Amino acid sequence: MRSTLLTDIAELTTVDPEGRVLADAAVVVEDERIAWIGAAAEAPGADERVSVGGRAVLPGWVDSHTHLVFDGDRSAEFEARMAGESYAAGGIGVTTSATREASDERLRALVAGRVADAVAGGTTYLETKTGYGLSVQEEARHARLLSELKAEGQIDEVTFLGAHLVPKGREAEDYLDDVVGPMLDAVREHVGWIDVFCDKGAFDAAQTRRVLEAGTAAGLRVRLHGNQIEEGPGVGLAVEFGAASVDHVNFLADADVEALAGTWGDWDRASAAGTPGTVAGCLPACDLSTRAPLAPARRLLDAGIEIALASNCNPGTSYTTSMNFNVATAVLQMGLTLAEALRAATLGGAIGLRAQDRVGSLEVGKRADLHVLDAPAAIHLAYRPGMPLTHAVWRAGRRVV
Ligand SMILES: N=CN[C@@H](CCC(=O)O)C(=O)O
Numbered sequence: 506m507r508s509t510l511l512t513d514i515a516e517l518t519t520v521d522p523e524g525r526v527l528a529d530a531a532v533v534v535e536d537e538r539i540a541w542i543g544a545a546a547e548a549p550g551a552d553e554r555v556s557v558g559g560r561a562v563l564p565g566w567v568d569s570h571t572h573l574v575f576d577g578d579r580s581a582e583f584e585a586r587m588a589g590e591s592y593a594a595g596g597i598g599v600t601t602s603a604t605r606e607a608s609d610e611r612l613r614a615l616v617a618g619r620v621a622d623a624v625a626g627g628t629t630y631l632e633t634k635t636g637y638g639l640s641v642q643e644e645a646r647h648a649r650l651l652s653e654l655k656a657e658g659q660i661d662e663v664t665f666l667g668a669h670l671v672p673k674g675r676e677a678e679d680y681l682d683d684v685v686g687p688m689l690d691a692v693r694e695h696v697g698w699i700d701v702f703c704d705k706g707a708f709d710a711a712q713t714r715r716v717l718e719a720g721t722a723a724g725l726r727v728r729l730h731g732n733q734i735e736e737g738p739g740v741g742l743a744v745e746f747g748a749a750s751v752d753h754v755n756f757l758a759d760a761d762v763e764a765l766a767g768t769w770g771d772w773d774r775a776s777a778a779g780t781p782g783t784v785a786g787c788l789p790a791c792d793l794s795t796r797a798p799l800a801p802a803r804r805l806l807d808a809g810i811e812i813a814l815a816s817n818c819n820p821g822t823s824y825t826t827s828m829n830f831n832v833a834t835a836v837l838q839m840g841l842t843l844a845e846a847l848r849a850a851t852l853g854g855a856i857g858l859r860a861q862d863r864v865g866s867l868e869v870g871k872r873a874d875l876h877v878l879d880a881p882a883a884i885h886l887a888y889r890p891g892m893p894l895t896h897a898v899w900r901a902g903r904r905v906v
Pocket residue numbers: 572594596597600702730733791817819820821822823
């Protein structure tokens with residue numbers, strides 16, 4: 506066993522059950538886990554000593570929603586949006602065409618580059634999805650590629666999003682026959698989650714239900730895209746299927762908020778213990794890029810719902826893996842305190858991936874995923890938005906940045 510003492514931490518944000526923020530702190534890492542946390546003056550010895558030089562340390566970001574398997578460029582679509590066009594689901598088809606053309610090697614390199622960008626920005630636990638293949642062969646290819654990257658330890662969770670859009674030239678029900686049949690069979694061994702884009706221009710309630718029933722019967726856990734473009738059935742279906750997370754949540758009826766809140770009755774928020782409900786995944790960069798109303802994170806938190814902040818990196822609505830940017834936006838524009846935003850971007854994402862026992866906070870026994878800021882306090886993330894504040898990153902006890 507090899508131990509490392511990280512010391513000279515000016516401010517250590519733990520996101521632990523007491524929400525401790527320690528001054529003049531230290532952390533001992535043993536192999537891939539956290540072995541000790543406390544005052545630097547009381548730190549035990551270790552094989553190696555690393556001074557972080559009076560910087561702030563927080564848990565690595567948990568990015569619970571990304572779409573990293575894509576090729577092609579949609580900057581013109583974005584530019585048109587900035588000139589007044591609305592976002593529509595159909596753009597997914599543009600990326601699908603470009604992605605189908607890309608070789609395995611090219612796709613692998615594109616995904617690996619995006620993961621490297623995410624890690625360079627402090628992300629240490631990352632989910633990503635298929636969804637730009639939209640045929641049995643292509644969805645299977647993307648799922649296999651992602652499971653290989655997972656086996657290499659580059660990504661952590663893989664989601665099947667065959668129901669992202671009805672591809673050009675297909676009828677919805679005919680396409681869904683594939684999704685719930687041969688496509689699901691082909692991806693099953695490579696993925697842990699099933700997802701559906703349940704919204705205007707994508708899939709309706711009956712179609713979403715069909716996919717989720719097949720996915721759960723195949724043993725996949727549920728997460729959902731819902732209520733991005735308009736109020737609709739997404740949140741209700743997420744609750745009905747016990748989804749770990751429903752993401753976007755821009756357009757919510759009172760009943761949606763009540764339904765989500767109702768899933769958190771057996772949960773103790775302070776200790777993050779009990780039976781977790783359906784996390785509301787808020788995606789600020791996406792909201793800005795689509796000029797949508799920012800997800801009502803304040804209202805959701807006040808209703809007792811756990812929220813996550815995630816990048817939703819994809820070429821259509823959010824071409825960024827920067828969690829620093831999302832956290833800054835949540836503080837500056839969504840009415841969250843720094844502590845609330847940090848929790849949502851770490852433990853909140855972990856709960857939304859049901860990984861809260863392993864990652865998402867700095868606690869003894871958890872994976873040593875640490876983000877060192879080039880600043881004395883984490884509030885600098887919002888105070889100096891857009892600045893390159895990620896100084897160093899440890900993932901599973903290994904320095905990766
Ligand atoms: N909304 C659905 N899927 C993606 C966007 C996909 C695209 O436009 O390419 C999202 O989460 O925003």
